Amino acid sequence: MNSERTRLTALYGGLLMLAGVLLMGLVYLLVSEGLYASIVTAVAPAVPASQLDAASAATPTLPSGDWARTTRLEPGQIAVAQKLSTAAGDAALNQLLTVSAVSLAGYSALSVALAWWMAGRVLRPVGVITARARRLSGSNLHERIALKAPRGELKELADTFDGMLDRIEELVAARQRFAANAAHELRTPLAVQRAAAEIGLADDPPPEKVAWIRDKLIDTADDSEQLIEGLLLLAVSDEGLRRRERVDLGTATSTVTEALAAEAKERSVTVEVEARPVSVEGDPVLLDHLVHNLVANALRHNHPGGSVRVRVGPGGLEVANTGPAVDPATVPLLFEPFRRARARRHAPGEGAGLGLSIVASVARAHGGAVSATANPGGGLTARVTFPTAHR
Incomplete structure (x- = not known):
């Protein structure tokens, strides 16, 4: 200086x-x-x-x-x-x-x-x-300049620097939560596998116990594989798009929804689809994952006899469902990795808690934005907008 x-x-x-x-x-x-x-x-x-x-x-x-x-x-x-x-x-x-x-x-x-x-x-x-x-270091990111000066270029520079520190602090906190949650999620199936093996193979087990241990290990392996695939997909979408092509969002939504028809029938949930032709410049694989995660999340967090409404229009994609009431204050947190509206119960098909975070990451990679609101009668309405979307 x-x-x-x-x-x-x-x-x-x-x-x-x-x-x-x-x-x-x-x-x-x-x-x-x-x-x-x-x-x-x-x-x-x-x-x-x-x-x-x-x-x-x-x-x-x-x-x-x-x-x-x-x-x-x-x-x-x-x-x-x-x-x-x-x-x-x-x-x-x-x-x-x-x-x-x-x-x-x-x-x-x-x-x-x-x-x-x-x-x-x-x-x-x-x-x-x-x-x-x-x-600045990881231990004092909470400090701010808070420059007391008349409005001007230097005051604006200091305020901009403070805003940048806010974003960095939020990002570091989110990464720390992500690392802690990922370690916990990865440790849980390993602990289950170890416990099952120690209990089931401690002595000469009967065939039915071996079959139970086998099924338990297979289910745990499936959960681990699902978690790893979700983490890889999240990392790929965070890197941005490697290729771009014109994708019909309406057609992709209809195809994904039809693929989930069996799960919807099994859960006794009615799915209503209204898909208009909308073109989006992006990665078709990532867009399929975005639609799949939104619709699958709406099916799994529902109740028997409930409904899911899927709409595609010039404004983007909207998925609304019935289900348990969601606290509006927790809705923005659901787009963070491993965040759930309810505590995890380790039930079959529960998922790893990465669905909505993958949706947000894919939307950002396409220059779009995702938002959600809690429905008054229960359930959630999620919206994904694409700035390049058009008829």
């Missing part, structure tokens, strides 16, 4: 010194323009005509102006006055230059000092931001 302060000092001080030089030159020019005429005007009447010699009276030159027309002088008086005015004018201008040079030197020193002080005040917020950025 010292180099920037030196540059600003040189800039401000140079401008002030240039202004002083121009002012001194202007004053010198204006004074010298009328100085000689003013001295002649003042001195000529005071020269006695009786004391003039022939040489001084030989070449009289009258000044022009109202004074020459209204004042009666001898020719010799004018000649002597001109010689006196030349000597006096030169002395006055020399004195003016000397005083001006001394004043300019003092003014220049004062200008540099003021410029250094001014540059320090201007750059002080930048120094605060720099010092705070150097101190």
Whole structure:
């Protein structure tokens, strides 16, 4: 910052010194323009005509102006006055230059000092931001600059930096929760597998116990595979799109919904689909996962005899379902990994809690946005909008 302060000092001080030089030159020019005429005007009447010699009276030159027309002088008086005015004018201008040079030197020193002080005040917020950025670590991301200053570019810079710290803190907290939850989710099936193996194989088990252990290990392996696939899909969608092509969102939604018809029938849930042709530029595989996760989530978090309404239009995709009441305050949290509306019960088909987080990640990868609202009678309405979606 010292180099920037030196540059600003040189800039401000140079401008002030240039202004002083121009002012001194202007004053010198204006004074010298009328100085000689003013001295002649003042001195000529005071020269006695009786004391003039022939040489001084030989070449009289009258000044022009109202004074020459209204004042009666001898020719010799004018000649002597001109010689006196030349000597006096030169002395006055020399004195003016000397005083001006001394004043300019003092003014220049004062200008540099003021410029250094001014540059320090201007750059002080930048120094605060720099010092705070150097101190930042994972343990003090809660600190903010909170610059107290009038509205301006530096105040806006400090506020922007604080906003960036807010987003970084939220991101780090979300990543920490994700790591903790992922470790817990991965540890649970391993613990189940270990316990099943130790209990079932401790002695010579009967065939039915071996069959139970086998089924338990297979179910646990399926849950682990589902969890790993969800984590991989989340990581792929977070990286962004590797390819883009035109996808008919309406057709993709109809296809995915038909594939889930058996599960809907098994759960006694009615699915209503209203899909209009809408084109989206994106990855067809990721978009299929987005639709599948939304519809499957609406089926699994429902009750027998409930319904799911799926609509596709120019505004994007909307999936609404009946089911248990959802606290509106917890709805935004459902799009975080491993977040659930209810505590996990480790029931078959419960899922890993990654469905809506994958939906949000895929929507972001396509430049879209996802939102949800709790329905008054229970259930959830999720909406995914795509800025490039059109008929």
